[in-house]
Amino acid sequence: MSATASLRLPPLPTVRDLVRLYRLRAIKQLSQNFLMDERITDKIVKTAGYLRNHYVCEVGPGPGGITRSIINRKPKKLIVVEKDNRFLPTLELLKESSAGHVDVEIEIGDILTYNFEKGFNEIPKHNWYEAPPPLHIIGNLPFSVSTYLIVKWLKEISLKTSAWAYGRTSMTLTFQKEVAERIVAAVADKQRCRLSLMCQTWCDVEHKFTIPGKAFVPKPDVDVGL
Numbered sequence: 407m408s409a410t411a412s413l414r415l416p417p418l419p420t421v422r423d424l425v426r427l428y429r430l431r432a433i434k435q436l437s438q439n440f441l442m443d444e445r446i447t448d449k450i451v452k453t454a455g456y457l458r459n460h461y462v463c464e465v466g467p468g469p470g471g472i473t474r475s476i477i478n479r480k481p482k483k484l485i486v487v488e489k490d491n492r493f494l495p496t497l498e499l500l501k502e503s504s505a506g507h508v509d510v511e512i513e514i515g516d517i518l519t520y521n522f523e524k525g526f527n528e529i530p531k532h533n534w535y536e537a538p539p540p541l542h543i544i545g546n547l548p549f550s551v552s553t554y555l556i557v558k559w560l561k562e563i564s565l566k567t568s569a570w571a572y573g574r575t576s577m578t579l580t581f582q583k584e585v586a587e588r589i590v591a592a593v594a595d596k597q598r599c600r601l602s603l604m605c606q607t608w609c610d611v612e613h614k615f616t617i618p619g620k621a622f623v624p625k626p627d628v629d630v631g632l
């Protein structure tokens with residue numbers, strides 16, 4: 407396909423397809439709550455800022471709702487890291503439809519051990535105090551790993567390694583709403599805790615908006631903060 411042809415992505419699987427293909431009831435342990443509303447996935451991706459010709463890592467793409475919104479913003483390269491290989495066929499389809507427009511790489515594996523310096527080795531390293539590098543991490547994180555993952559990433563930020571070897575790489579992430587509130591809680595706020603201190607020591611944090619639990623399939627018991 408030539409670079410000027412228009413980008414036509416296949417439709418997202420329907421909720422019915424998801425239930426049939428991925429046995430929704432059986433996969434709670436991987437925190438699989440999917441966003442199937444394009445307006446919400448577009449809003450999440452818009453929050454990440456300018457992506458055209460930039461590099462993006464998406465954590466836990468699942469059936470690819472957020473992935474489609476990212477691809478539509480035409481980054482130079484998108485690496486999706488997904489632990490559950492049942493999503494491979496759906497993600498392969500998205501990769502094929504994006505060929506010639508966006509370089510999509512699918513990594514079936516655990517984000518906790520993902521090597522950013524290998525995946526994004528073509529990005530030039532930026533001085534920490536200069537403008538941030540053209541690399542963004544975006545994810546509707548699995549609740550089962552989100553706090554552990556953020557603490558691991560904070561350590562990497564402090565050491566300027568992994569995704570932060572390139573400079574001040576931005577993250578646009580979802581958390582259980584209460585966790586998002588704790589991350590941004592100011593001094594004297596009743597939600598202020600160790601997590602607030604750790605996150606605010608190493609990052610500029612913002613709670614951009616809340617996504618109601620009912621926007622997810624299946625619906626989690628909690629709302630979600632971005």
Ligand SMILES: C[S@@+](CC[C@H](N)C(=O)[O-])C[C@H]1O[C@@H](n2cnc3c(N)ncnc32)[C@H](O)[C@@H]1O
Nearest residue numbers: 439440441466467468488489490516517546548
């Ligand atoms: C909350 S779902 C979000 C799916 C999709 N991004 C969406 O918004 O519809 C979390 C996704 O992360 C995946 N996942 C869970 N643990 C993971 C891990 N350690 N590394 C990579 N992906 C993981 C799950 O399989 C699932 O697809």
